[in-house]
Every structure is written in C-alpha cells, then in structure tokens.
Amino acid sequence: MSTLSNRLRRTLDELRDAGTYKHLRHLTAPMAPATHLDEVGEVLVFCSNNYLGLANHPEVVEAGIAGLKKYGAGTASVRFICGTFDCHLELEERIARFLGTEAALTYVSCWNANEGLLTNLVQEGDAIVSDELNHASIIDATRLARQATRKVFAHSDIDALRTVLQEVDQAAVKLVVTDGVFSMEGDVAKLPELAAVCREHGATFVVDDSHGTGVLGEHGRGVHEHFGVPAAGPGGVDVFTGTLGKALGGAAGGYVAGPREVIDYLIQRSRPQLFSNALPPTVACSAAKALEVLQREPGRVARLHQNVAKMRGGLQNLGYEVLDSPTAILPIIVGDTAEAIRLSGELLKKGVFVIGFGFPVVPEGAARLRIQMSAAHTDEHIERALQAFEEIKAS
Numbered sequence: 259m260s261t262l263s264n265r266l267r268r269t270l271d272e273l274r275d276a277g278t279y280k281h282l283r284h285l286t287a288p289m290a291p292a293t294h295l296d297e298v299g300e301v302l303v304f305c306s307n308n309y310l311g312l313a314n315h316p317e318v319v320e321a322g323i324a325g326l327k328k329y330g331a332g333t334a335s336v337r338f339i340c341g342t343f344d345c346h347l348e349l350e351e352r353i354a355r356f357l358g359t360e361a362a363l364t365y366v367s368c369w370n371a372n373e374g375l376l377t378n379l380v381q382e383g384d385a386i387v388s389d390e391l392n393h394a395s396i397i398d399a400t401r402l403a404r405q406a407t408r409k410v411f412a413h414s415d416i417d418a419l420r421t422v423l424q425e426v427d428q429a430a431v432k433l434v435v436t437d438g439v440f441s442m443e444g445d446v447a448k449l450p451e452l453a454a455v456c457r458e459h460g461a462t463f464v465v466d467d468s469h470g471t472g473v474l475g476e477h478g479r480g481v482h483e484h485f486g487v488p489a490a491g492p493g494g495v496d497v498f499t500g501t502l503g504k505a506l507g508g509a510a511g512g513y514v515a516g517p518r519e520v521i522d523y524l525i526q527r528s529r530p531q532l533f534s535n536a537l538p539p540t541v542a543c544s545a546a547k548a549l550e551v552l553q554r555e556p557g558r559v560a561r562l563h564q565n566v567a568k569m570r571g572g573l574q575n576l577g578y579e580v581l582d583s584p585t586a587i588l589p590i591i592v593g594d595t596a597e598a599i600r601l602s603g604e605l606l607k608k609g610v611f612v613i614g615f616g617f618p619v620v621p622e623g624a625a626r627l628r629i630q631m632s633a634a635h636t637d638e639h640i641e642r643a644l645q646a647f648e649e650i651k652a653s
Contacts, residue, residue, distance in 0.1 A: 265629060277596035278616060288314040289508060291545045291634045293611075301611040302639050304629045306508075309473050309586045310558045311634025312548045313508030325543025337536050338525070345542040352549050353513050357471075357479060357498055358489030361449070361521040364542070366534050368468050368501035369395040369569045370514030375464070375499060375514050375530035376435065380406035386431035386462070387422050389413055389436040391443070396435055396466060413440075423459040432459060438467030438481035439474070442620050442628070444583030446474070453493055463495045468512075472505025473586050478552055478559040484584070486602060490517065502541065505549035509541045562586055562633040565640060569631055572644040588629040598625035603649060608646040 273279040284296035291311065292302050312318050325345055333340045345365060353362040365371040376399040380386060385407040386400050400408050407426055412418040419434065426432055434456050436447045445464065456463040467480040473597035475483025480500075488494030503509060514524060524531060536542075552558065566586055573580050573590070581589045591597040595616025602614035605627075616625035629643075 276397040277599055281610075290314045291632055291636070291639050295606075295611070298606055298609070301606065301609050302357050302643055303611045303645055304635075305611050305613045306630060306632065307469070307504035308508050308632050308634070309505040309562060309630070310478070310548075310552060311340050311632050312505070312551060314651065315548070315549060315551060318507050318544045318547045321547035322540040322544035325539040325541075329539035332535055332538050335534060335535065338532060342536060343539055343542070344538050345539050345546070349537075349542045349546045349549075351514070352513055352546050356481075356549055357515045358554065359498065359515040360490070360518040362513050362515035363513070363521045363524055363528075364537050365512045365531055366537060367503070367510060368466065368499055369396060369398075370530035370534065371499045371512035371514050372396050373399040374524060374530040375497065375520075376400060376433065377403045377529075378524060378527045379433060379462070379520070380431060382406070382551055383429060384431040384433070385409065385426035386433045386435065387411060387419065387426065388434075389447070390441075391440050392435065393441065393466060393468070396548065398435070400435070402600065414445070414448055416448060416455060418454065420455050420458070423455065423461060426457065432461035434461045435464040435466070437469070438465050438471075439469035439585050439587070441469050441587060442589065442626070444581055444585050444587035444589050446470070446481055446484065446584060449481055449487045449495070450493075453487055456496075457493060462496045463494075464499070465495045466499045466500040468499075468504055469585060469587065471500050472552060472560070473562065474584065476559070477556050478505070482528060502537075502545040503546075505544045505548075506552070507541075509544055511537045511545060525526075542610070558633040562631060565631045565633065565635050568640050569629065569638070569643070572640065573629075576644065576648050578647065578651070586631045588631065590629070592625050592627060593623055595622075595625040598627055601627055604650045604653070605646055608649060610643050610646040612643075 271335050282561050286296050288292035289308055294300050329343050350362040372395045382405045387409045388400050390410045391413045409422045411422045438447055470481040472478045474481050482489055482495050499514050500509035570580055598614030598616050605612050612627050614627050
C-alpha cells in the first residue's frame, strides 16, 4: 500500500501546485436558484442541471415523501427477484409516452443505462460507432463492449460518420451513438443528418439526451422535438437514453426508451439492471411528478430560454465570448485551467456559483467557465450574476 499511497500523494500534490485540485462544496440547503454553501454562505447557483427549477418544487418534494411513506425505502433486492413496484411501472410508462416511444426501463443512473444498453445490444461481428465528444459514460460503455468492433467519428462530422460506417459495412448490427446535447460545448447533435446516414447504412441510432430533455423543443421533449425528428420509425431515433437527475427532478436515475423488444431484452440481459436495486420509490415518484409538472406547465421551457437569452446578451455586452448554443449551457472559453478555476473562485466570493472546467474534462487549452441556466432564475438573479462578471472582468 505504501507505493500506491506515495503515488496518490504525489499526484494530489501536483494538482494542488497546478491550481487544478477540485474541492467538493458543502451544501446546507436544497438545490434551488439560490442555496447555502457551508464555507461561503448564500450563493446564486449557475452551475446546476436543475434546468426547469423542479429539484425543490413543492409538488415534486411531496410526491417523493408520499412514495417513501407508501413503499418504504425500496425493495431491498433487484427487480427480477423481489418484483417491481407500481411506481416504477408508472414512471416508465410516463417516460415512454412523453418521448413518444413504445416502452422505457429505468436504471439507477444514466451511466448505468448507457452501460446496460450498449454492452448488451452488440455481439461478436457487430460494430459501435461513437461521436468523439460523447459523454464519459458512453465512452466507458463502448470500451466494455469488447465483443464488437468499436469506431469513433470526428465530432458532428456527417461525412466522417459515413466513412466510418462504410468501414464496418459488413457488421451484422451497427450502432451509432451520440449525445443529443454535448454538455461542455453546449452544441447539439445534427439529428436529421445523423438519422439519414443511419438509415442509408442500416444502422441503429442511439441518442443520449440527458442535457436536452426538458430543455429543447416546444414541450421540452428534447433534441428530437427541437428538430422535428420522430422518436421512432424511419428517419427517427431508434433508442434514447437519458437521466432523471437533471431537468426531471434532479435526484437520480436514468432510463432507456425505445422499441418494446429492446426493453424486454434489457430486462433479460442487462447486467446493471439485473444486479442493481430499482430506483428508490421516493425518486421514482418525484420524477414522475416532475414530468407531470413539465407537461402541465410548458411555459417553464419558454421561461428557461428567455433567461438564457438575457444572460447571453448581458455577457456579450460585457465583452465575454460565449459559445453559441440553443441549450441552457453557456460556455465562456478561458483557455488555461488554473485561470478558469481562479475565476470560478472569484465569482464564488461574490456569491455566484459557476464552475471552471479544464483538462481532463475538456482538452488542454480549452478551459472554460460553464454557466447553466434555470427557468427558476429571476431577472434579479441574472442581474446580480452579470454584476459579478463585470467586477471580475475589471479586476
């Protein structure tokens, strides 16, 4: 253990010396547009995935409490052994209806959903083709699918995808997988073009829309609604993965949604689903309520985009270069990782919680501050945040 300990200490010291050591902040209040950090006090939150402001919504909280009281803490076993609660079935039916798919299956996280899907749909002689900027969960899931040929295509490059699919043309099954929204860039997958190329080559099209669900499209259904691409059938998305831990209540959990036979097959073979307990009932119930609130109040999506426009315009007026995006993510490129972390710290001193990201989360030289907006932000919140950005720019 001493050799390992020495190595770990060396690495941690190097991170501290470089100014890239990550500190876990201690929240002492619910996640909301404003919360309380133990070491700072009250802060405005511009780094959360709470895109619709539902993480602390009274109805969402009450639904979770009711689920806990009705079902207890959980099954204390996996679903195929001890059964499944009706709250899980109701949530899965609601997800499928919302997205427009035949069926859905929940997991304890979208990481598990991606792993459970990608590793199980392919066999020897098949191929997985992945966008180079896909989320780490997709990258790791693809690495685990060692029985298949695995290829990567240049980010959002349709010609590159076509070339790679030609290289694996003899594969019995071809999966093309992409994020719907790329969280570090805020850019959106070219869904119509990607779907068309998949149809040309007989490939199954998989989209992880964790940062698009609840954000894009008139009703918040995600990137497919944003582009008018069908959720299923010719020219559409074959299988979705997504999370309940962002716009849809913000607690935990993920899902796969798609054709009935895909879901039935995953129930039989998907190891992360077979050997992990179901979602805690409180999470299943609160997520279902979050979906209900979203569908009942589509104005939340419109308010989110009004807030994005206000923040983007304000930052540009201050001279900041913000990457363009139709999503709730506003990246400001800084370049140096230590500088991004320093600026994040300066903002925090002024009561504005924004995270600086650097290598290895993003490439060397592309460090950034990433602002994430919520429908729950008020005009006052945005104005206070812009004041802080103005002050750090002048300092």
